[in-house]
Amino acid sequence: MSYKNFPMVPRVIFGRGSFNQLNEVLAPKRLGINAPFIFLIDDVFKNNSWLKSRIELSYDDKIIFVSSKEEPKTSQVDALVEDIILMSKERPSGIIGIGGGTLLDLAKAVSIMLTNNGEAKDYQGWDLVKNPALYHVGIPTISGTGAEVSRTTVLTGPEKKLGINSDYTPFDQVILDSELTKDVPKAQWFYTGMDCYIHCIESLTGTYLNAFSESYGNMALDLCKQIFLEDNLSDLESQEKLMMASWHGGMSIAYSQVGVAHAMSYGLSYLLGTKHGIGNCIVFDHLEEFYPEGVKLFKRMKEKHNITLPQGICSDLSDREFDIMINISLGLEPLWENALGKNWKKIMTPQKLKDLYKKM
């Protein structure tokens, strides 16, 4: 048995207001006046002067606002890389991603593709990246996905929705400033937070579980319960705790895996473009059979926060469309093996999976 040599984020700043330290963090990383920093920022901040005024642009530094309405795509990464090459006199000094999982994953992928040939789709898989990525910084503005700490960047490509999993994927620097999450709309807050909650359930009930993943998973799960089921946290406490939950939830998967909800949600995203957070929720809501306790608690959280999930999103799909979803989902073998054990194919047949999707 061989264990992963897991690459951790080597630098982290935690604290309310720590986003103010971004400029001083970047300064010593500047490679030259022609090597700009490129800021990829969720376009919800486009008119947010509070955030923009805190970023000092020097020389040829650029902000690129990116919509997170859709899941990140390999073609989008390739287009961003081309734009950045065209706008920069030299290879950039670094890429700074500011936003949720979509922006963080784009920043990770762009920083990889600026130093590796070919197209982003060529690197979807495990350990296909040859050269170290450009220096890249992740600054979450919403919490739950764990993208700030993971060694993957999940992209929808022409043939699959799959991460670029590599030792070069993790950020070189993360800044965890809960103040950036204060204006997240409630539904978004819930869906993204549930991504973390679902990570924990999938990791803690999986066959890959070990003491490393268990300790991180328990910690994140406990924080999620405090945040989504109890009433005694201040807004600030709740925001800071969710930021830590996301971080620990991401770490929990380092030596473990996600499970049924993620495997099915990837299928939804690939076919229907369903965003990852809400997709996980739609799926998880129907997984009592696999995660009885976890789903029960999820339904309580949903009720407590008056969240109504879309229904019937699969009701008009053709058999061919179901097959596409099923193929994408069943292709994620480690997720199924973690969830259901080595003989998972006997449990999760294509027909069984189709029946599950039909409920959604």
Added chain:
Amino acid sequence: MSYKNFPMVPRVIFGRGSFNQLNEVLAPKRLGINAPFIFLIDDVFKNNSWLKSRIELSYDDKIIFVSSKEEPKTSQVDALVEDIILMSKERPSGIIGIGGGTLLDLAKAVSIMLTNNGEAKDYQGWDLVKNPALYHVGIPTISGTGAEVSRTTVLTGPEKKLGINSDYTPFDQVILDSELTKDVPKAQWFYTGMDCYIHCIESLTGTYLNAFSESYGNMALDLCKQIFLEDNLSDLESQEKLMMASWHGGMSIAYSQVGVAHAMSYGLSYLLGTKHGIGNCIVFDHLEEFYPEGVKLFKRMKEKHNITLPQGICSDLSDREFDIMINISLGLEPLWENALGKNWKKIMTPQKLKDLYKKM
């Protein structure tokens, strides 16, 4: 307010038996046939062929066995550095520390002093190290100190017991293999585990507490309770959980601090050479006033495991000796401020501290 840009261990392998991967981890880090790897190993393993047979020595690689009977000293670091320079044709490829907190701290300090001029004592303090350390790997064989994850290496120097706290101190690679901890003698297991427990109590009750440190501290504390108070863990589970508790306990202090027990225990170590783990226990046993709940639980753990602590170790000390201890201890201002707040000097007077020491 400015927050620390905390350097994390960038690579970690977790898993029972993962020590077997050491050779393959080191191979790509070899700088040349004249640049050896130097293994600093606790001399309790001197006749342990099980461990030694797993280390492949090539070219000029050397094992140096080091006693951990005493706390690590700056003079010991300087002597090791001199030995290593004399025995190596070129600057070594890396330093591998295998042992408890003493060996891990020595390995960190030696790797720093091989690339920085002067003596180890010159670097005791905060952020005094100029050059990046040599590649260094930490492999704990006992759990609790958090030395595998911290940015300090605590050394007793001619004038003070104080860490070399720097961004270059953390290991480049850690291997967490609980199998290495299986033969730790019971008393040692308890004292070192209590170092972790005490970290948690000091961090969680301190004025520096925040959501980052709280989540790590709670996780480590919960693990300590499972290990030291309950009876339902297998040996393997208990060993793996203590390894994670130590890791998380160390992380909890990243954005927080230790407190009264550590401040007083440093005084004992400096004057009497008391080892850190047992020193913490001797002190903590008398700190009901500051940590009522924590000390109550500690006494239950002590009783459950039939641990008898030395008594009266300060009974024959002269006033001059008390003054030395008190000076060392009160010099650790951040620890006192964390424990007792900004006005700590009004609470912890030299006389009050002397009265506390006299109980021990």
